[in-house]
Amino acid sequence: MNKNGNIGVTSENIFPIIKKFLYSDHEIFLRELVSNAVDATQKLKTLASVGEFKGEMGDLTVRVKFDDQTITISDRGIGMTAEEIDKYINQIAFSGAEEFVEKYKNDAAAIIGHFGLGFYSSFMVSKKVEIVTKSYKEGAQAVKWSCDGTPTYTLEETEKADRGTDIILYIDDENKDFLNQQKITDLLKKYCRFLPVPIAFGKKQEWKDGKYVDTDEDNIINDTTPAWVRKPADLKDEDYKKFYQELYPMSDEPLFWIHLNVDYPFNLTGILYFPRIKSNIDLHRNKIQLYCNQVFVTDSVEGIVPEFLTLLHGVIDSPDIPLNVSRSYLQSDQNVKKISSHITKKVADRLEEIFKTDRKQFEEKWDYLKLFIQYGMLTDEKFYDRAVKFALLKDIDDKYYTLDEYKTLIKDNQTDKDGTLVYLYTTNKNEQYSYIQAAKDKGYSVLVMNGQLDVHAIGQLEQKLDKVRFVRVDSDTIDRLIAKEDVGKVSLEEQQREALQEIFKSQLPKLEKTEFMVTLEALGENSNPVVLTQGEYMRRMREMSAMQPGMSFYGEMPDSYNLVINTDHALVKDILASEESACNEKLQPILADMKGWKARQSDLRETQNSKKEEEITEAEKEDMTNTNKKIAELRVECNKIIAEYAASNKKVSQLIDLALLSNGLLKGEALSNFIKRSVDLIH
Ligand code: ADP
8 A cells, every 4th residue: 555645635725834823832842742642542541441452551651762863752552544644644624532532431531632733733843754653453554654744745554563653753954953852851841741651751871981871761751640630638748748849849838739620510630839929039930830631731821710829839730721722712711711710719718728727827827828818809809708708917916817806806996986997007017116106005906017919908908898997007196097086176376386387397307209297286295296197098199109000190299298296295385485485576576567467468358359350450459469478578587587496496306306217217417417416415
């Protein structure tokens, strides 16, 4: 039998497509051919198990060899007859695996028939491909198929001692770099590392007489029974940890893991590990690997699992995930959707189980888990609904609470006069120490919120929980953080208020990208005389904008602080009193003058208000402008006198600096001035 022919009618134009477009990654040819070899071997095992093959199985190792022209992949699987080559290879659109699976539905689970045009991917790197094959069927005639990349092929009888198939690739000039020991090793390690049949690439070597020489032992590159294909009952913690090390050498031990095993309504096995995430760098270093019947497919699983689960590590193996298709197609695929929500559910189940059965362990690992769980809660509604039961809050004493527990804890003491529950938090225990102390003195609880996603998590909880507000401990004075009743009124004359504000305003340091407001509050004589606060809203906006590019508006705004002067404090009263005795004499005539101008201003305003815009004469307008100008000038004059006084009273600057110091804002020259002044004051 000698046969020449054209490969299927439809194939006229398929080679250029294969070469250029079908597979962007040339290297996958090796994956395709080795999995075909494994596939043929598995088929033989299946036939043996149902009694259709009664011969000797012998050594079933798949072998990969190369020389300076060719790469050969050999198996001792079922082989092919001339008719089968015709049917499965020549009519390329026709996939033999599909027919086989149909026939042996119940036994053929391990067949890798998923890659469609797999065999033809060999033409991406070859100028000629030969198949030398002999079927397992009794008395089968070995045949050789040869094709040089045009749609013409030859098929002839040949001699072959053993059952099985050799695929011989004559590598073309552009792809000669594949003819390399290291390159092939790397590819086999990448794609074939966990295939279910032993794959040998050459022989193991040993160091002898100053060089490496081959031993008799096959160099097997794969582990045929990786942990995820074994039964969970047969595995110990050590085995899971060992497998993790195998996947990600040099990584820290995982926190815990989930063994996935589903066979209905889709097929899915795998092991997912919760990693110890310590920093951003760790986040994307190790990735989940996707396999299809133990053949590595990809480690970019976006679109297959929800985004937050891509932070997990491990292996997912499913023949039900369509491969070689676009990401957008994947996302709309029903099976993929089911798989994705199944995995989410399993992950939530596992976390809840650990939380319920071993709360201590869960708390110990919370700091590592937090980022992952928050990410899930923020991006996946379903996961939020599950995780809200076991997500934890940590307080400044490292105690952990669920959201429900925490609510019960603070309900009585931290509800403000409007019935809103106020969650106090700190982002830095050291920097915000004095504010935390003040809150503690009130019997308040303070949470630690210093994680990367905390700003977002806070926003989400405020939205989801009823009448709840999060405020950082330093965002207001203690009585206003959780306002129980209307706070004390400042009982000062207008002139005194203006003077007091000016005293402090005039002595504030100029800091880059920082703005200060001065306000007066009656905080009680035992509270600090001067407190620096930073409003919750603006600060949070700035923090969020630092993470989101579209919100740069807030990012460019200066930091704004509120310098709160406690009018009840003896020191403040003292400063005001001595300002009055030092300045009143000089201020009095100016203020009297100002009083006259102000009376005039209000007269003018009254008459102008009673008229329509067009009835106001030019003279009247000018009068108003002059009056305003005069008042402003007098104000400047007053302020000058007050500022002069304030500069002479070291206590003013000292109080401001103390407030800045307690917020870590006193630096450089200002800090050194503060130290000098402190020494003077002690003297
Ligand atoms: P698929 O593997 O998706 O079926 P391929 O183009 O890779 O597509 O292979 C086509 C068919 O050729 C296979 O289904 C199988 O019947 C046959 N075949 C390929 N390689 C071998 C092999 N090494 N041994 C036996 N049959 C093979």
